Amino acid sequence: MSPPSLQKLSLKKVELMLERVIEVIREHKELNDAEITGESQLVRDLGLASFDLVTMLCKIEEKFGIIVDDFMMLQCVTVNDVARVLVKIQSNVGRSDNTCAGGL
Numbered sequence: 001m002s003p004p005s006l007q008k009l010s011l012k013k014v015e016l017m018l019e020r021v022i023e024v025i026r027e028h029k030e031l032n033d034a035e036i037t038g039e040s041q042l043v044r045d046l047g048l049a050s051f052d053l054v055t056m057l058c059k060i061e062e063k064f065g066i067i068v069d070d071f072m073m074l075q076c077v078t079v080n081d082v083a084r085v086l087v088k089i090q091s092n093v094g095r096s097d098n099t100c101a102g103g104l
Contacts, residue, residue: 010087013087013090014080014083014084014087017083017084017086017087017090018038018079018080018083020063020064020083021060021079021082021083021086022036022079024056024059024060024063025046025048025056025079027059028052028055028056028059029046029047029048029052031046036079037079038078038079038080038083039078039079039080040078040079041077041078042076042077042078042079042082043077046079053073057070057073060082060086064086064090066086066089066090067089068085068086068089072085072089073085
């Protein structure tokens with residue numbers, strides 16, 4: 001049996017993170033899972049205002065024990081974007097800089 005590929009592991013990490021991000025959004029906005037998908041747009045579909053995004057960012061940082069670069073979050077349009085950014089940041093934790101520089 002061969003080990004899973006790096007791409008498959010990354011995909012699995014994004015899927016798991018997506019579930020956690022949906023949970024945070026659902027708790028904040030009191031939405032059910034059916035209303036939130038990976039393709040849901042944070043502002044247009046979920047109605048998150050800038051205050052909501054900042055509050056959600058604080059909850060994510062606290063819950064996951066990471067520091068998220070504000071600029072990276074501003075680039076996120078969908079829930080999937082947020083999950084990918086968080087996986088990227090977590091993969092860099094323990095390095096000299098635990099925030100993630102660069103684009104999605």
